[in-house]
Amino acid sequence: MNCISYCFSDRIFNEDTFSFSDHHIMVLDGATSLTKKNIMSEDDAAWFVQQLKKEIDKHILEEQSLSTIVYNACMKIKSQYYYTQDIDYPNACISLFRFQEDTLEYFGLGDSLGIVEMKDGSIECFEDKMINELDNNVIEHMITLSKEKQIPFLETRQEQEIKDHLLQNRKCHNQSYFILDPTGKGIRHACIKQWKLEEISRICCMSDGFSQIMMYPGFSDIIDVLNEIDRDHGKIEKQLYFFQEQDPDCIYYPRLKKRDDTTYVYLKF
Numbered sequence: 001m002n003c004i005s006y007c008f009s010d011r012i013f014n015e016d017t018f019s020f021s022d023h024h025i026m027v028l029d030g031a032t033s034l035t036k037k038n039i040m041s042e043d044d045a046a047w048f049v050q051q052l053k054k055e056i057d058k059h060i061l062e063e064q065s066l067s068t069i070v071y072n073a074c075m076k077i078k079s080q081y082y083y084t085q086d087i088d089y090p091n092a093c094i095s096l097f098r099f100q101e102d103t104l105e106y107f108g109l110g111d112s113l114g115i116v117e118m119k120d121g122s123i124e125c126f127e128d129k130m131i132n133e134l135d136n137n138v139i140e141h142m143i144t145l146s147k148e149k150q151i152p153f154l155e156t157r158q159e160q161e162i163k164d165h166l167l168q169n170r171k172c173h174n175q176s177y178f179i180l181d182p183t184g185k186g187i188r189h190a191c192i193k194q195w196k197l198e199e200i201s202r203i204c205c206m207s208d209g210f211s212q213i214m215m216y217p218g219f220s221d222i223i224d225v226l227n228e229i230d231r232d233h234g235k236i237e238k239q240l241y242f243f244q245e246q247d248p249d250c251i252y253y254p255r256l257k258k259r260d261d262t263t264y265v266y267l268k269f
Helices: 044-059 066-078 129-149 153-158 160-171 185-189 208-215 222-246
Strands: 002-008 016-020 024-031 091-100 103-109 113-118 123-126 191-196 200-206 262-268
Touching: 002 016, 002 222, 016 044, 016 262, 024 044, 024 200, 024 262, 044 066, 044 091, 066 091, 066 103, 066 185, 091 113, 091 200, 103 113, 103 185, 113 191, 113 222, 123 191, 123 222, 129 153, 129 160, 153 160, 200 208, 200 222, 208 222, 208 262, 222 262
Parallel strands: none
Antiparallel strands: 002 262, 016 024, 024 091, 091 103, 103 191, 113 123, 113 200, 200 262
């Protein structure tokens, strides 16, 4: 097996994390609560994904379903909180593969991308497209407002109507779309898959900060992305960084921010 990983943030606290072993690969992408409260640390989103990572890694080889392992991790984390409202909890997207004996399993929630390439060359990708749809609606709103008010695109994020739009989208979690939080409510809506391991060529987990590479020239096909990681993984990260630096105001490639935390784990069997 050949495993390659990458995790980068230019912020003080990286709200992405990842792990891998001889039996699994995983990417977690955290987000702050609706109330923006930090109860457990200076950055609860970063704290939450690190706690999830610790608990899932600890139990990944147990003879339980991935759903049970993730649920138990959430319950362990929830028990560390004193009384709080659900809206105060951080949340996370997850892409998780486990492989043992002759089986490959997948558990996914949110817009962290899970990718499977079969030995026959076919590809399967898993992510919650509803989150992308909601984000794209905000981006269209920002483009319209930027033209109407004649202000730079990214400055529109400070406008109250954009803040309200983003907040409304966040309120849809565990309703229109499902992600992880300490309540574990979204877990029953997870994407669960299973394959015969002998049929698999390679797998990959990506946070949306890295899968964003597919909006740029030369990387629109996921096969090209996987091949580039396999060929020269240092190059593709630099290429993404270059694209973002060339368009810091998000004019040519509209997005919610110049750069998000960026993570992937790639495994070739």
